[in-house]
Structure formats: structure tokens, C-alpha cells
Amino acid sequence: MNRALFRAMFKQHRKKIAAISTGIFLYEGLLTWVYPVVARNPAVAQVAESIPSAVKTVFGVPENARTDTFEAFISGQFFSRIWVMLMAFHGIQTANALLAKMIDDCSLALFLSTPVSRGEILSTQAGVLVSSGAVLVAVTIGGLFFGTSRFGIPINHGNYILLGILGLALFTLIELYSLFFSAWLVEEERAVTYAAGLTLLFYSLDIAGGLSDKYSWLRNLSLFRWFQPQSILEGTTNPTGPIIGLNVCSAVLWYYAKKVFERQDLAI
DSSP: OOHHHHHHHHHHHHHHHHHHHHHHHHHHHHHHHHHHHHHTOHHHHHHHHHSOHHHHHHTTOOTTOOSSSHHHHHIIIIIIIIIHHHHHHHHHHHHHHHTHHHHHTTTHHHHHTSSOOHHHHHHHHHHHHHHHHHHHHHHHHHHHHHHHHHTTOOOOHHHHHHHHHHHHHHHHHHHHHHHHHHHHHOOHHHHHHHHHHHHHHHHHHHHHHHHOGGGGGGGGGOGGGGOOHHHHHTTSSOOHHHHHHHHHHHHHHHHHHHHHHHHOOOOO
16 A cells, blocks of 8 residues: 555545534434433334334334334434445445546546556555545444433443444445446446445345345345344344455455456556
């Protein structure tokens, strides 16, 4: 990784990272402020219990999961769907901006004309990509620690850290297959289409597989089946296996992305 190049590239994306971080922090602040009021209202719990299992699945809540805990509240309102898709599409957009877009507008030629190798350039871009995701994950978990402490909501901090590590592993994999598509297709529009399309396919399979026992096997084809925030936050699921598996897949994708980019005939 080239440090000077890393600083220059990260600087280009820091405003977007700051904007998303601020949005996450404020939304979490709203949720932690509202939760004590919600928790004291028994009618809310009754409504939550009466929600059909199919609707719970759409919002990423396990069919038999509890609905009377902060973990259930924050998972349903934020982690299960909103956070996942926000982080996924941030990774796709950033990967595209770091490679395919730079090839399209010929700005990558400036870096290729220097003594820095293609492998080092791609390593630096991957570093920026993963670092931006890590910052957003850290802000997410740190924001919840602040909000729950501020409003007196008891949580198991270790489980939230585990969720953050799992989330980072998942989003890194999405970022790296997005970078792979950019290196392979070298066209901005096609790279974004492939990466976003694959992500939406995984997302749809996860939802469809949870709506019916007949099609439950579809969830086995989705990356998102490994991300079950409520179960992890409540300590009923150990995420060690999924974290290792996702990181292995990321390493394989990184290897192939590097090989493809080094051999690519770039018309710039």
C-alpha cells in the first residue's frame, strides 16, 4: 500500500464518510431517545407481538424472536435492513468511484504513469475502501454505546462489538466483489450494475427464503443469512464461524481482483 496515495484517496471521500457518519449517529440518537418511552408502553409490546411472521421476516426479525428488548427494537428499526443496505451501497459506490469511474474518466492514468505498480495501486484503493467501512462501523457501534449510556439503557457491550466485527466482514466482502467487478469490467455503468444487482439478489433471496418454509432453502444462497443482528445482540448466536467464512471469501476475491487488474488491457 502506498501511504501518500492512500491519504490522497481517503481525503477525497472523507466528506461523504462524515455525512453518512453524522446521519447514522443522529438516527441512533433518535432511536435510543425514543426507546425508553416505547418500552414503558405495554400497548406497543402487544402490537409487536401481533405482527405476522411474514412481516417480521421482511424487517429482518426472526419469527420466534422476542419483541420486548432493546436488541429487538434496534435490530428491527435499524440493523436488520436499513444499516445493511446503507453500508452495502456505500461500499458499492465507493468501490466504483475508486476504480471503474477513474478508468472511465482517465484519471487513473495519472497513477499508472508513476513508478507505483498496479498491484500497489489496487492495494491502496482496497485499503481506502475497507477503512471507510471500518470508520462507519466504528461510528455505528460507538454511537449506540453513547446513546444507550446517555438514556440509561442496559446492553451487553461485547455482543455489540461482535456484531460490528461481523458487519465489517460482510461489508468488506461486498466491497471487494464490487472492486472485482470494477477491475474486470472496467466500465463504470456495468460494474455498478453487476455489484448492485448481485447485492439485491442476495437481499431478495434472504427475504424470500424467510417468507415460506417451502422456499427456506433460498436463504442458503444469500450472504445476508449470516447477518442476524438480534440473535447476536441477545447472545444466542456465535458469529465466529460466519466472520471467518466471510473473511476467507474476501481474501479469495481480493486475490482474483488483483490478478485481473494486473493483466487488464486498459485503454487510458
